Structures are given as structure tokens and as C-alpha cells.
Amino acid sequence: MRTALALLFLVAIAAIPGALLPQRQLNEQKVQEYIANNGKIAEIYDRLQLFDVFQSTWFNAIFLLLFISLIGCIIPRSWEHFKAMRTPPVRAPKNLARMPWHGEGSVEKPIDEVETEVHSAFKRWHLADYQPEQDRAGARSFAAERGYLREFFNLVFHLGLVGILVSVAIGHFYHYEGQVIIVADKDKGQNTQFCNTATANYDSFRAGPLFDGTGLHPYCFEVHDFSADYLPNGQAKMFTSNISYATGEDVFSDPSTWKDYQLQVNHPLRVEGDRVYLQGHGYAPTFTIQWPNGEKRTQTVQWQPQDPTFFLSAGVMRFDPPAGLYPDLFERRQQQIAIQGLFAPTAQWNGENKNLLSSSYPEMTDPAVAIDVYRGDNGLDTGRGQSLFELDQSLMHSGALQKLERVNLTVGESITLDDGTKITFDGAKEFANYQISYNPTQVWTLAFALISLASLVGSLMIKRRRIWVRLYPEAGGTRIETAGLSRTDRAGWGEEYQKIHRQLLNLPEPEDEE
Incomplete structure (x- = not known):
């Protein structure tokens, strides 16, 4: 990914001469006038293909390397994402109090009833349950994770970039x-x-x-x-x-x-x-x-x-x-x-x-x-x-x-x-x-651009997050401990965590401040 970003930056830098100098593809006469007026330096520019930037060997080489780099980025990440979707969420850490979001409390319900409520609260989440012998703290626990579409949209965004590159290249051949x-x-x-x-x-x-x-x-x-x-x-x-x-x-x-x-x-x-x-x-x-x-x-x-x-x-x-x-x-x-x-x-x-x-x-x-x-x-x-x-x-x-x-x-x-x-x-x-x-691929280029833009918005809006629930049986009920962790920086999903925490503990909604 770092290589692809570096090459993308290099493409932007390489395009600067194409914006500052006249290009033969657009105006041959302007190029000849520039060469006649600037002497030796213009001849050096010409040998460096600076008057044919977007058809030059070096620009096309960067373009090809960027394409290869994006493919090399997408394939392994797609495989890793596929495996992550099939892998159960990771078990809860031993000390949930160290997590950014943490809370606990007791309810007057048996543990089996609380387990049913946990499954109901995480209906749309990727949920895994662990028996006490599997849990790091030796208690009945659940691990829930959500936001897999973030990585999916990220991959679609990069696939859209590849589609743009391919459609532009094909259009160049047949336009x-x-x-x-x-x-x-x-x-x-x-x-x-x-x-x-x-x-x-x-x-x-x-x-x-x-x-x-x-x-x-x-x-x-x-x-x-x-x-x-x-x-x-x-x-x-x-x-x-x-x-x-x-x-x-x-x-x-x-x-x-x-x-x-x-x-x-x-x-x-x-x-x-x-x-x-x-x-x-x-x-x-x-x-x-x-x-x-x-x-x-x-x-x-x-x-x-x-x-x-x-x-x-x-x-x-x-x-x-x-x-x-x-x-x-x-x-x-x-x-x-x-x-x-x-x-x-x-x-x-x-x-x-x-x-x-x-x-x-x-x-x-x-x-x-x-x-x-x-x-x-x-x-x-x-x-x-x-x-x-x-x-x-x-x-x-x-x-x-x-x-x-x-x-x-x-x-x-x-x-x-x-x-x-x-x-x-x-x-x-x-x-x-x-x-x-x-240009036979103009519609395809537009379609891939829209796909990339929509996927970029999706990857920025969707948050990858985890919530763990640990249940401790006690006299007259069950003690519930919850913790949350965002897998993206500044995700701002605290309200979602608090809502699930209150739902499990049967706590009232907080009153709005006037």
C-alpha cells in the first residue's frame, strides 16, 4: 500500500511538466515556438519528452507500476479480509477494565436468560460465544465484531481505481x-x-x-x-x-x-x-x-x-x-x-x-x-x-x-x-x-469513478468495532461486564456501545440536557 501511495504521488509530480509546458498532442505549433524561443534548455526538455509527457516512456512506466502495485495490494488484502470474515471474533482480554470503553453492573436474571438477551442485542453482529474453559478470565463470555464492510469498501475503492486505469488505457488505444x-x-x-x-x-x-x-x-x-x-x-x-x-x-x-x-x-x-x-x-x-x-x-x-x-x-x-x-x-x-x-x-x-x-x-x-x-x-x-x-x-x-x-x-x-x-x-x-x-470507455471510466467515490465514502463512514461481554453468576442474578474497542482511530461510536451496555443491564436512557 505504501508503494502504491508513493507511485500515486509520483504520478502527480510527473504530470506537472504536462501542465506547465506546451504539449505536442494539444498544440504542435506552440511547442515549436517554445523550442525556437528557448534554445538549448528547450532541446533538453524535448529529449526528456517533457513536451510529450502523457505519451512519454517514463510516465507510462510509472503508470504501469502503479497498476501493478494496486493489483499487488488488492489480492493479498482481499484474501485476508475473506479469512477475517470467516474467523470468529477474538476472545475477550483478561482485564476488560483496560479497554477504552468499559462498564459493569448486575441484573436480577439467571445467566441463561442473560445469554438469550446477549444474542438478541448482537443480532446483526458477528458473534462468538466462549465457555468458561475457553475464556481468559474463566467466565462465560461473548465477543462481537461489526464493520467488516469498511474493509470491503476499501477494497472496492482500489478495484475502482484499477478499473479507471484499465478503461483509460483501453480508451487511449481506440479513441x-x-x-x-x-x-x-x-x-x-x-x-x-x-x-x-x-x-x-x-x-x-x-x-x-x-x-x-x-x-x-x-x-x-x-x-x-x-x-x-x-x-x-x-x-x-x-x-x-x-x-x-x-x-x-x-x-x-x-x-x-x-x-x-x-x-x-x-x-x-x-x-x-x-x-x-x-x-x-x-x-x-x-x-x-x-x-x-x-x-x-x-x-x-x-x-x-x-x-x-x-x-x-x-x-x-x-x-x-x-x-x-x-x-x-x-x-x-x-x-x-x-x-x-x-x-x-x-x-x-x-x-x-x-x-x-x-x-x-x-x-x-x-x-x-x-x-x-x-x-x-x-x-x-x-x-x-x-x-x-x-x-x-x-x-x-x-x-x-x-x-x-x-x-x-x-x-x-x-x-x-x-x-x-x-x-x-x-x-x-x-x-x-x-x-x-x-472514447469507447468513457462510460466505463465514469462508472468506475462513481464506484470508487461511493466506496470511499462507505469506507470512511463505517466503523470497525468490537464489544466483549463477560457474565458472572452471583446470588440472585448475574453480574455483567462489558468493554468496547474501536479498530479505527477516532471512530466516535461511544453512543452505540453505551446503548448496548444499557440494554443488557436494563438501565434507563439518559435524559437530554437542556
Whole structure:
């Protein structure tokens, strides 16, 4: 038991780095930023797996040792408890007056009648009687013990802990979790539906080692809107998103017939064994480019919040010219447009010339952008993955992308490039981040946790105690001597002992003090 407690304490200590340092499982980007900003010490942390604490070898080793220790604690204690329940209570000590609770007196009843009353008083106790030749004082005696459920609940508590460890481990092997960003704006041609039919539908996805990607639970949901409520200081008060969803064959029906649900923080949608959470949110600016031939392209792309309070956001947009404008493929590739900059939902202009953009409030009341406009090869045709939130720096260093303009725009304002291309800032829409989580053992983990909690309460409330009764025949009656002993510290069971003592001696109940 001491080993299990020491390991439990060690698990708590080992989890501290996981709370203080960014973890790859939660945010790979934060980990890379921490390593870049902290140099050698961060590299040492990385080698020690401090950015992957809960997947690290040493943490799992402690976890496994704790599991083994609990099993090694439960098995012998269970056997000892079984033997204790089958063993008669220990005989009364020779000198009962040394016990914490002691009393004696006489009754005008024969000893056989008193014996019957002793059996009646200890009806629900584990009772053993001893003849004078078996008793240490040479008298007729009884030994009663109660509170065996205390140890039983103690064992169930530890079994519940083992159950939690096992269910968490199994859930880790088979769980999956993914995030998807949705801009709730059908009018701009955005896809506002998500279907849980393939891992490729997620923006990010991670799963346990035994999940092969084919066990997704099929269903779809459509986002109708997203709204955020803020306090005057800009702190978020509540996020709300109205969605509709369908499962099974209903997915192929008219979306207007799907079931409605209002997603809020800590109020996930539970469907097909999955939980759909409303997590973060941000803004997706909209830009329209009008090429010299009159053709237009409009994009709405989410930008990454840099300020979690006032949502100053950074991001990029990439535009490919119309197919017929530049027949030569190489020339067309050199005329691609890239936009990189900052977006503020409530613009605040700082600096000497009031041209430095920041945000003063998270709600979109006066949106504006500060952007750099590039022309050239923006990397759309390289075949390599592109960051959603920043341009490839190597394209700018190599000269493949040339910066043309740096400009600040409010809604409706535009800039015209040297070739007549017109770029207009049309405003922005809010996007929301939805997390889909599945853990097959979540219910089991909850059940074992409740069992452990209930057993802990039971083990603390139930008292293990013993009472001995020794009978001495005397002229005209029987002298009764009783004693009590608690097997737990500060059990506070004196009233129970006194009640039985008065019952055997036919004493009146004490009057309540006023």
C-alpha cells in the first residue's frame, strides 16, 4: 500500500511538466515556438519528452507500476479480509477494565436468560460465544465484531481505481479526436456542412494506435450560425452555434428536415457515440480580386487569432489568375496574387501617423485589415503543402514572390495594382472550431469513478468495532461486564456501545440536557 501511495504521488509530480509546458498532442505549433524561443534548455526538455509527457516512456512506466502495485495490494488484502470474515471474533482480554470503553453492573436474571438477551442485542453482529474453559478470565463470555464492510469498501475503492486505469488505457488505444473549422456563411458559397465519414474531412485528426480510420460513426451536421457574447472588457461570456444534424439514412434527406441543436460551451452534441464540442472561434476575411479582363474571384479564408482577447488575426490568401487571361502556363504562374497581413474586428490605429493596426474589442464592430500584396509564384503549383496562415518565406527570399503594395483597408475599400488588378476588402465572417471526440470507455471510466467515490465514502463512514461481554453468576442474578474497542482511530461510536451496555443491564436512557 505504501508503494502504491508513493507511485500515486509520483504520478502527480510527473504530470506537472504536462501542465506547465506546451504539449505536442494539444498544440504542435506552440511547442515549436517554445523550442525556437528557448534554445538549448528547450532541446533538453524535448529529449526528456517533457513536451510529450502523457505519451512519454517514463510516465507510462510509472503508470504501469502503479497498476501493478494496486493489483499487488488488492489480492493479498482481499484474501485476508475473506479469512477475517470467516474467523470468529477474538476472545475477550483478561482485564476488560483496560479497554477504552468499559462498564459493569448486575441484573436480577439467571445467566441463561442473560445469554438469550446477549444474542438478541448482537443480532446483526458477528458473534462468538466462549465457555468458561475457553475464556481468559474463566467466565462465560461473548465477543462481537461489526464493520467488516469498511474493509470491503476499501477494497472496492482500489478495484475502482484499477478499473479507471484499465478503461483509460483501453480508451487511449481506440479513441479518436478531430477538429474542423467551418465558416457559417452559405451566401458566400462556403461549405457549412461536415460529415463524419472519412478522416480526410477533418482539418486535424489524431487517434489511438489501434484505430485504423475505418471505425468512424457516420453522421452529418450543418452550421447555421455562430455568435459570441462579450463583457464590456472584451472577455468572452458565451459562445453559441445553431446547427442541425442527421444520422443513418436521414443524412440523404432534405437538410431542412434535420434535427436542430444549439451548441454551447460545455453543452456538446452527443450523437452516435461521439461528442461534438464548440471550441474556439475567429474571423475569416473576404477579399474580391477583379482582373484586368473584368473577371472576379472572391475568397473567404479563416485567419489565425494572434491576440486571444481582442482577436487581432493573421493570415494569407492565394489567388490564381483566370485560365484564359494568360495562355502561357509559365506566365500565368508568375501572375498569381498573394495577400498576407492582419485583421482587426474593431480597428484601432496607433503610431505617429495612425497607420499601425491593432484591435480594441473582440466583436466585429469596425473591421479593417493591414495587408501586403505580392505577385508571382505563390506556391499553388509546387505540389507541396502550404501553411494556411503564412506564406512560404523561401518564395520571397528567392524572388519568386515580389511585394507590390502595403496598404490599410476598411470594409468596401480597394487598391488597384499597376496592371489594373483591383483588390477589395469585403468584410469578414466569423468561423467556429468544432471538435469531434470519441472514447469507447468513457462510460466505463465514469462508472468506475462513481464506484470508487461511493466506496470511499462507505469506507470512511463505517466503523470497525468490537464489544466483549463477560457474565458472572452471583446470588440472585448475574453480574455483567462489558468493554468496547474501536479498530479505527477516532471512530466516535461511544453512543452505540453505551446503548448496548444499557440494554443488557436494563438501565434507563439518559435524559437530554437542556
